[in-house]
Amino acid sequence: MAAGATIHTFDVQLADVDRGVYESLALRLARHPSETDAFMMTRLLAYLLEYEEGIEFSEGISATEEPAVLVRDLTGAVTAWIEVGAPDAARLHYGSKLAGRATVYTHRDPAKVIAQWSGKRIHNSEAIVVHSFDPGFIDAATTGLERRNTLTVSVTERHVYLELNGTSVESDIHDHPIV
Template structure:
């Protein structure tokens, strides 16, 4: 593990009513020194919102040919490529050709992220969406994060309800088609 990495533990109660996914998770996230708290929080949210059997965090900044979060089936084949932030078009194209599902979650202003993909070659772009949160939401979550965290995350009708260490927050899940 790199010097300066901060380990965070999250005990998560997940209730995604929109997808019919309910589970209790214990997650350990390593925050690399070059990674902002907002990016780490977005990785956590992406993991929970895409939760499925075989989901895992990649090696992070060390994994140049892997997304932030990925899903593998029982054979080890990747079935989902989940990016965080503002990945370039080539990464989305590669991930889309490799897997059947690509998703992007961002803590940034979607109006500044979406134009970077306009006119670029991205395989199956019409089936890829950028998910963003209400302004200030991710930063508020980041402010509530500690080394050990208790999280209750619920999703219903596109609304995210989150309790982090006793701080209750809510956001609409904004889905933006990239093509």
């Protein structure tokens, strides 16, 4: 955990009908002082939307050798590299080679995120997808953010319903190939 990080706790009810994932989770997120609410919320959603055995948060913004979220198998090998925001092409290239599966969740304009990678070498780029949400969704979700949080996330037909401390918002999950 980074020095000066703020700890946020989340009691989560996750119902991802699309993937058949139903979990009750108690999560602790360390928010780096330079991390925005929007980045942290996107990082949390990336974790929940990719939830599977072996998933974990990295050190976040302060982690230079790991993505925001990753999945490890029982041997400790990285099987999924999950970036948040607008990672650079070299980082995405490295993660895709290391894990075999890489994806990005962004709270920014996905066209601008993808455009920055144009002409750059990214391993297995045809298999990498950038996931985004409806404009304003992440900002609306963060209005209910506190240090201790109760969160319900339901996903059905690539549509996410989120209730955070009584604030309800919803969005489609948009998928953007990078090639």
